[in-house]
Amino acid sequence: MSLVKATTIVLTSAAVFGAALTTASASSATAARAAECGVRSDARLYCGNRAGARGYEHRSYGSMIRGTLNTTFSWFQCWGHGDPHSGGNDIWYWTKLDNGQWGNVPAVDVNTTVDPAPGLREC
Numbered sequence: 001m002s003l004v005k006a007t008t009i010v011l012t013s014a015a016v017f018g019a020a021l022t023t024a025s026a027s028s029a030t031a032a033r034a035a036e037c038g039v040r041s042d043a044r045l046y047c048g049n050r051a052g053a054r055g056y057e058h059r060s061y062g063s064m065i066r067g068t069l070n071t072t073f074s075w076f077q078c079w080g081h082g083d084p085h086s087g088g089n090d091i092w093y094w095t096k097l098d099n100g101q102w103g104n105v106p107a108v109d110v111n112t113t114v115d116p117a118p119g120l121r122e123c
Helices: 003-035
Strands: 037-039 045-048 053-056 065-069 073-076 078-081 091-096 102-106
Touching: 065 102, 073 091
Parallel strands: none
Antiparallel strands: 037 045, 045 073, 053 065, 053 102, 078 091, 091 102
């Protein structure tokens, strides 16, 4: 095997291995962030959510839609009771939606393990 061919193989292998490490690292960071769900020192709930979750003017599916959460990780300012939803309760979370509007998101669209989220204030 020539020195040029051997060097090409080594460099190609290193590039492929480096790309795999970068992808694995990014996937791990995304998974860890999505798994996080808790109230931080700024008193907000940071939690994964359903992409495309709608935010409503009031805590009711019958109220005006103010926007959506297109991302899958968001913060929520507080919670309140509203219309029951398919999550089995009537908890809704207040947040700034991706379009800059404020809205109420039903808890079924937020990846909490219990509603309301412990430590988050009621509003």
